[in-house]
Amino acid sequence: MAPVLEAESLSKWYGNILGVSDISLVLMPGVHGLLGPNGAGKTTFLRLASGQLKPNRGRIRIFGEPVFNNPGLFQRVGFCPENDAYYRGVSGGDYLSFLARLHGASTQKARNLARTALHQVGLEEVAGKAISAYSLGMRQRLKVSAAILHDPQLLILDEPLKGVDPLWRVRITDLIRDFASRGRTVIVSSHVLPEIEAMTNRIVLIHQGQILAEGDIQEIRGLLDSHPHMVSVCAPHFRRIAERFVGDHHVLTIRFDNVRQKVVFNTDNRDHFFACLNRFVVEENLEIEEITSPDDNLQAVFNYLVGRK
Amino acid sequence: MALPTSIAVVFGFFSRLSLRNRRTWLLMGAAFIPILVLLVARAVTAGRTGSAIGPVLFHQMAVPFLFTLYIPLMGLLGGSSCVGDEIDQRTLVFLTTRPVKKSAVLVGKAGVQAAISLGIVLPALLLSFAIGFGSFILSSEGLARLGKYLLAAGLATLAYTGLFVLLGTLMKKPVIAGIVYIFGWEYVVQFIPGSTQHLTISHYVKSLLPYKAAGEGFLMFQLEPSPVLHAAMVLLLLSAVFLVLATRVFSQKEYVLSEPRV
Structure with missing residues (x-):
């Protein structure tokens, strides 16, 4: 091969x-x-x-x-860049149709490809909306759809x-x-x-x-299992999310950031933490703006590996 | 995909995008400044016999404004934005990771800028001429003179757009270099004796103008102008050479879209 x-x-x-x-x-x-x-x-x-x-x-x-x-x-080859960049004043549907046209598709076929790709990432209902009106997560999904557009x-x-x-x-x-x-x-x-x-x-x-x-x-x-892991959750009702984790044995610390409407957890079991978080979000229909994992801990593991090497 | 088809697809998308851009409409508004001035002047002098304010304003205000300020600046803003906007907005990657030649992308985008500039400049010139000269425009002499102005404006637009597209592919901040060229080099060189004037676009543009200003202002000629055909050919050739060079640079150059976060 x-x-x-x-x-x-x-x-x-x-x-x-x-x-x-x-x-x-x-x-x-x-x-x-x-x-x-x-x-x-x-x-x-x-x-x-x-x-x-x-x-x-x-x-x-x-x-x-x-x-x-x-x-x-x-x-x-399909490529999804990291940058949160987009053309202002253009809709998601028009943008994907344009990209499909660059792959040689006819106008009608380009529209169909765009529709299919948007459907795959759940954006078909906002296809006619300007990309600038999309949330960060929607723009990210749009980039993924642009990468898979031409299969x-x-x-x-x-x-x-x-x-x-x-x-x-x-x-x-x-x-x-x-x-x-x-x-x-x-x-x-x-x-x-x-x-x-x-x-x-x-x-x-x-x-x-x-x-x-x-x-x-x-x-x-x-190696990572032995290191505490930090997860930051940004949400309008971040205190409700934190409330659900109080008493969880795998959550070591909970820190609030009122200004950024954020709660930062320190957990010794990521799998358990993310499973719980997903469940809470679905059960309580909570809106989440951003989940990030600051990589200080991953960095520690890398430092460990570098030292071991 | 064939090169002309790629160019057409890029042209279609970016022309729609440009028409929704506020900058395009602001530039369009600016092009109508001489028209407004001419309209006011005509209104003020209406009914006065023997008043020649229209032609005078056209030659001394509209023509210098359009040919020495508006067209070069339009070329600078439009031409340099072909690559500059893609880098500033970090969208270049969306075009360079598709199966189209980079030259098609650049030609398509440059074509949009040239078309928009022509679409603004030519009607503005036509209206200025019509308001300035009134019924003279309907005579064969008037039409011929208008045709020469339109030809000069069209070729000037292409040459300046081509030059600044090239600068945009070469430099991170082409606007500063462009302003130095327009208001520094082109202005100063016209006072330098010898054939140095031939190293400016404005020399060939001025050579195409049917009416020469009477020894003052931006349109002053220190030397004899080039023959009309020669000037037209040079402007066409320059436009083509600038565009070919720009496509070569754009195809080979690496553009780093953001600060290296490695």
Whole structure:
């Protein structure tokens, strides 16, 4: 079986800031999680893999072809960038139709592709609304739909679940798994281990621009279990959410941020915590604006791994 | 997808987007300043026999405003925004990760800017001329003169747009360089003896104008103008060369959309 992505001694720096350094990697079909703390080099690697950046040294190939300035390749590749960027004054439906037209679809076919892609991420009802009126989570889902619009063979997703509410996190995770089950390849980045774990057990750990480890997720999982994990939940009724966790043995501390309408939990069992959170949100029909996992703890594990190496 | 089809798709999307953009409407409003002035002047002098305020205002106000200020600035704002807006709004990635050549993206976007500029400048010039000259526009001489003004405006728009599209692909902040070019280089060079004037777009544009200002203001000629055909060909050639160079730069250059967060 031919590799989907091959990187050889890949290095990229911005002036004197290092992006990635001497990365050599071969990815075969399937779902691959790119895991690392913020600033580890994940985004730089994915920008190189999507042809937005030129390597300073080494090379990167997808389906055996160079990536930079090779537009033909993007008939087979879908890319969801991390940036929360969009064209002002355009609706989600028109935007996706335009992208489908760039893939060579006729006007009618482009509309159909756009409708299907929007349906997959639950945005068909707001297809005619300006993107600027979408919430952060909706814009994130729109970017995912733009990446899968043309049914690519390789999907590159940079932090696709950032800002997405819990219900749609699960659905997008299912979408990615379903996509891969049809023999496609997905490269997905995150600094949140459970997000990656829900999609795949093949991970690439990246830290300070270098690949720290590659392979099965179980080993890193074991290391993380021994570290407390911080989860920040931003919601209008954040105190009600906190209330539900009072007395939970796996929640070590609860801290409020009244200004930002946020509650920060420290838990020693992420799986249990997220399962409870999802249940509470559904049971009480709570509105959640943002869930983030500050990566201080993941950073600690990376530091541990670096030290071990 | 074939290059012309890609260009057409990009052109269609961004022309719709530009028409919804407030900047386009503000620029359109600015183009009608000379028309307003001419209308007021005509209204004030209405009924006075022998009043030639219309043609005088057209030559001394509308033409300098449009040719030395509005068209270059429109070219600068529109041309530099082709790539600049995509970088500032971090949307370039949506276009460069699709199976279309970067040259098609740039040509399509430059085409939108040129079309919008022409769509504003030519009617503004036509109306100014009609108000300034009144029934003279209906004579064959009037039509011929108007045609020369429209030709000069059209070619100037293409050349300035092309130049600033190229600057936009090369520089992070092309507006500053563009202003230095328009108000520095083009203005100063007209007072320098020798053939230095040939290194400006404005020299060829002025060479196409049918009426020469009487030795003062921005439209002063220190040297003989170039022949009309020569000037027209140079402007067309410059537009094409600028655009080809811009597509080459845009295709090969790496654009970092945000501060490296590695």
